[in-house]
Amino acid sequence: QDAGAPAPQAQAAAKPRIVVIGTGGTIAGAGASSVNTGDYDSAKVAVDKIIAAVPEMSQVADVRGEQIFQIGSESFNDERLLKLAKRVSELVKQPDVDAVMITHGTDTIEETSYFLNLTLKTEKPVVIVGAMRPGTALSADGPLNLYNATVVAASPEAKGKGVLVALNDEIHSARDVTKGHALKVEAFRSLYGPLGVVVESKPYFYRLPARPHTTATEFDIDRIDSLPKVDVFYAHVTMDPKALTAIADLGGKALIYAGTGNGSVADYMEAPLAEVRKKALVVRATRTGGGMVIRNGEEKDDEQDWVAAGDQSPQKARILTALALTTTDDPKALQEIFWKY
Numbered sequence: 496q497d498a499g500a501p502a503p504q505a506q507a508a509a510k511p512r513i514v515v516i517g518t519g520g521t522i523a524g525a526g527a528s529s530v531n532t533g534d535y536d537s538a539k540v541a542v543d544k545i546i547a548a549v550p551e552m553s554q555v556a557d558v559r560g561e562q563i564f565q566i567g568s569e570s571f572n573d574e575r576l577l578k579l580a581k582r583v584s585e586l587v588k589q590p591d592v593d594a595v596m597i598t599h600g601t602d603t604i605e606e607t608s609y610f611l612n613l614t615l616k617t618e619k620p621v622v623i624v625g626a627m628r629p630g631t632a633l634s635a636d637g638p639l640n641l642y643n644a645t646v647v648a649a650s651p652e653a654k655g656k657g658v659l660v661a662l663n664d665e666i667h668s669a670r671d672v673t674k675g676h677a678l679k680v681e682a683f684r685s686l687y688g689p690l691g692v693v694v695e696s697k698p699y700f701y702r703l704p705a706r707p708h709t710t711a712t713e714f715d716i717d718r719i720d721s722l723p724k725v726d727v728f729y730a731h732v733t734m735d736p737k738a739l740t741a742i743a744d745l746g747g748k749a750l751i752y753a754g755t756g757n758g759s760v761a762d763y764m765e766a767p768l769a770e771v772r773k774k775a776l777v778v779r780a781t782r783t784g785g786g787m788v789i790r791n792g793e794e795k796d797d798e799q800d801w802v803a804a805g806d807q808s809p810q811k812a813r814i815l816t817a818l819a820l821t822t823t824d825d826p827k828a829l830q831e832i833f834w835k836y
């Protein structure tokens with residue numbers, strides 16, 4: 496054997512090459528002083544600077560940054576979602592890219608990650624990370640979150656598990672994760688628990704996502720160039736029926752009704768919702784943040800031709816409905832999609 500050639504083991508030990516796409520958020524935030532944990536500007540620091548502040552990342556991977564946006568994630572819209580997803584899709588096809596990370600504001604991580612989870616055609620790890628405190632704050636959580644996300648993205652175990660969200664030492668499935676607190680570092684939770692944890696530079700997975708994702712879905716980001724308009728109406732005591740019908744008049748293809756309890760509809764909203772149904776599909780979800788909406792319980796979905804969102808939150812139901820409408824406008828097919836994903 497040629498003594499100059501690297502041993503096979505040395506080749507295998509080469510560090511994974513990871514591209515970190517910066518989109519903004521608190522992980523790129525800066526406050527006026529170290530005691531500002533909630534009062535700061537998000538989306539200020541360039542992704543290369545964020546990476547440079549955590550040199551430990553380069554111990555586990557060859558990392559390079561790429562800035563795509565510099566925004567608070569509340570400002571994500573379909574156009575930005577498509578642009579980001581298409582860029583990730585390009586990167587994961589490159590043989591010199593082993594994994595992609597995305598730094599993201601925490602407000603809408605659950606929507607971006609779910610969208611990517613349903614539309615990317617890759618087994619390579621795609622890991623989204625954010626922070627609840629800006630890098631300038633005492634006990635900033637961004638640096639360790641970023642390091643742990645790198646550990647996850649670099650690990651062979653992360654392959655084929657769909658898009659992952661890594662924060663606060665936990666690894667969540669994009670399908671299930673939601674931001675459940677406005678301030679705490681422990682802001683993220685999954686209805687059925689995280690998939691795993693990161694401890695001392697090592698990921699430990701304990702569960703697998705049961706629902707189809709990435710390569711197993713019918714949605715392909717390379718073939719989607721726009722998304723149909725889908726709106727959400729939030730139910731509460733003393734609603735104005737005209738507010739509901741006004742949303743439907745804006746031309747959306749579907750309306751997610753974020754109902755009380757198990758997606759219940761007030762008696763005085765049934766007629767306006769029937770009017771909405773003449774123009775758009777109606778999906779019933781729950782505003783409770785847990786449990787599931789099934790068909791034909793309190794509400795007669797068969798009679799009204801409504802769709803039940805299962806356990807999907809209104810905001811995730813919106814993402815799934817918009818994608819489903821790129822393939823079908825049949826409410827029965829949409830219902831099957833909700834049972835499947």
Ligand SMILES: NC(=O)CC[C@H](N)C(=O)O
Nearest residue numbers: 520521567568600601602
């Ligand atoms: N903790 C955060 O990242 C919130 C900051 C901002 N609202 C965002 O989502 O980007």
